Amino acid sequence: MTEYTLSIIKPDAVKRNLIGKINSILETNNFKIVAQKMLLLSSVDAETFYGVHKEKPFFIDLCKYMTSGPIVVQVLKSNDAVKKYREIMGATNPQNADENTIRKLFGKSVEENSVHGSDSNENAETEINFFFSSREILD
Numbered sequence: 710m711t712e713y714t715l716s717i718i719k720p721d722a723v724k725r726n727l728i729g730k731i732n733s734i735l736e737t738n739n740f741k742i743v744a745q746k747m748l749l750l751s752s753v754d755a756e757t758f759y760g761v762h763k764e765k766p767f768f769i770d771l772c773k774y775m776t777s778g779p780i781v782v783q784v785l786k787s788n789d790a791v792k793k794y795r796e797i798m799g800a801t802n803p804q805n806a807d808e809n810t811i812r813k814l815f816g817k818s819v820e821e822n823s824v825h826g827s828d829s830n831e832n833a834e835t836e837i838n839f840f841f842s843s844r845e846i847l848d
């Protein structure tokens with residue numbers, strides 16, 4: 710079934726000029742990038758976006774890291790987009806990620822893991838609406 714998921718190219722990957730390489734992997738895997746923009750998250754944005762993790766010991770560092778430089782946010786469209794993107798991203802910790810996944814290829818640590826992808830269709834909708842208005846999604 711056609712689905713949408715939210716992708717973030719994180720500060721570590723933007724800083725290392727990996728936007729093009731990551732987009733190439735997405736397009737090679739038949740994702741259509743139907744929305745994309747670069748922005749710098751405010752602290753409030755990061756704390757809100759990652760609100761589900763606010764009790765976790767890594768929350769403050771995560772928010773600090775996600776506001777440390779520009780990110781690229783994207784809406785990806787494909788069959789089974791949520792599950793498929795999670796497979797292509799690889800495990801949260803790049804050390805545990807399968808070969809040729811984005812995080813294995815480019816991730817440096819569990820924090821600097823290069824990309825984020827929604828973990829369910831429900832969260833995909835919430836996360837897409839957090840960053841994009843309907844007129845920015847050119848489907």
Ligand code: CMP
Pocket residue numbers: 762767771801819820821822824825826
């Ligand atoms: P992401 O998919 O963006 O969702 C939450 C993020 O928290 C996760 O990727 C990791 O980059 C980050 N994170 C930082 N430290 C940890 C940790 N110890 N365990 C899990 N996630 C972590």
